[in-house]
Amino acid sequence: MNKFTFTYLIFVYALFSIFTLNGDIGMGSQVIGSLVLIFIFGIPHGAIDNIIYLSSNKITRLRFYLIYLVTIIVYCIFWWLVPIISLVIFLLLSSYHFGESQLVDYYFAFKKRIIYLFWGFALLSTLIFYNNNELLSLSNQFIDTQVFSQVFNILIFKYIFYSSNAIIISMLIFENYKLSISNQQLMNEIFLLILIHITFYLFPIIISFTLYFIFLHSIKVLKQEFDYLKSLQSDLNLFKFIKLLYPHTLLSIIFLAIFLLLMNFGYINISVFLFSIIGISVITLPHAIIMTNFYNEINVK
C-alpha cells in the first residue's frame, strides 16, 4: 500500500460513515463535492501538458497548441458524426490511460500496453457493472444520450467485468511468477483492486468515479509530474508548482463556465450529461497521448 491508497482508504471510510449515518447523500451534494475536487486536483493534473511535453520534445509552443487544439476539434467532429463510436473510443482511451498511470512503475515481462489496457478495462467495467442501473437511468434521462444505453448494456459489461478482472489478476500473478513484480507489489495491486471493487459497489457512480479519479489517479499523476519537473529544475517547490498549474486550470474553468452559460441560455442545445462526456473525452485524448510520451521519457531516464 502506498500513501495514495492510504488517503483513498481514509476518504472511502469517511464517506461510508457519512452514508451510513445519513442513509444517502443528495445528488446536488454529490455533484458539488465532486466538482470541487475535480477543480482542485482533476483539472490541474492535465493543466501542465504543455510544460511536460515541451520539456522533452523539440517543438515550438505554437505548434504544440495547434496540434493540441486540432486533436480536440477533430474528436469533437467525431462526436458529432459518430457518437457511439466516439464513446467506445473514449472508454478504450481512458482504460489505457488509467492502466498506464497505475502500472507505469513496473517493468513487465509481457506486453505492457496490453496489461495497461486490461487494468483499465477492469476499472471501468467494474464501475459500470456495479452502477449500471444508475448509469442507464442517467443516460435515458436526456434525449441526446439515450443512444448510449446500447453501449452501457449490462450483458456486455457483465462479460467485460468478469473477463477483464480475471485476466488482469492472472496477468499480475504471471508477472509475479516471472519476477517482474515482487510479492509485496502483487499484494498491493490486488488489495487496491479489492478496494476499488468495494468502493464502486458501495457508492453511487459519481462519488465512486470521483474517489478513484482524484485520489488514485490525479494526485498520483500530479506527484509524478512534480518529481519529473523537480529533476529538471531543482529549485521547484510546491508553491512554484501550483503557479505552473493554475493558468490552464483557470482557463479550463472559465471555458467550462462559458459553455454552461451558453447551454443555460439555449445557445448550445445539448444535455449536461452529453456535454460532460464530450468535454472530458476531448481533453482526455491529447492528455493521454502526452502522458504516454511523458511515461516513456521518465522510463528512459
Place this chain on the structure above:
Amino acid sequence: MEPIAPDNYVAFTFFIGYIAMLAASVFFFVERGSVDNKWKMSLLVSALITGIAAVHYYYMRDYWLATESSPTFFRYVDWILTVPLMCVEFYLLTKLAGAKKSLLWKLILASTWMLVCGYIGEAFSDGTTGHSVTWGVLSTIGYLYIAYTVWFGEVAQLAEKSNSEAIKKGVKYLAWFVLVGWSIYPIGYMCMEGGWLSSVMAPESIDVWYNIADAINKIGFGLVVYSIAIAESNKKLA
C-alpha cells in the same frame, strides 16, 4: 450439558479458537529455546498473546454455551491485554534498529483508544446507527494511526533503516496483518444492532467474525515474528 448443534458456527469457532490459541502458545513457548537470545522476548510476547487469548476463549466458549449471547466483556478484556502486546512486538522488532520507548507508548495509547471507543460503541449500544457509527469512527482514528505508523511512519522507517532483510520483510507482513487482518473486526462490529450490516447478518455472527479475526491475527502475527526470529538466528549461526 446440552449437545451443540452442528450448525452452531459460533460455538464451533469458539472451540477451534480456544484449541488453536492454546496450541500456538505452547508452540511459541517451546520454540523460544530454538532462537537467539535477543529474539526470546519477542517469542515470549507471542506466546503471551495467544496464551491470554486461550484463557479468555475458554471462558467465552462457556459463556456462549450458557447464555447464547455475545461475551463482549471478556472479549474486550482479552483485546485490551493482547492488542497492546502486539504493539510491543512492533517495538521489539524495530528496537534493534533504534526504536525509542516513545514509539511503544504511542502505539499502546492508540490501541487502547481504539479498544475503549470500540467497547463503548458495542457494550453501551442503544441500537441506533448514530451511536454505532460515532464510536466506530472514533475507534478507527486509533486504528488509522497504528496503520499509518507501521506502513509509513516510525515503524516502517526503522525497519527500512535496519540491515536485516528478515526484519524489513517481517514488518511488511505484520503491516498487512494490521491492514487486512484487523479490518475483519469492523465487519463484526457492524453486525451489531444499529450497525450497517445488521440488516444482512444476524447479530450473533459478530462472534464468528471476531473469532476468525482473532485466530488469523494473533496466531499469524506470532508466526511472522517466529519466522523472523528463526531466520535471524540461523543467519547468526551461519
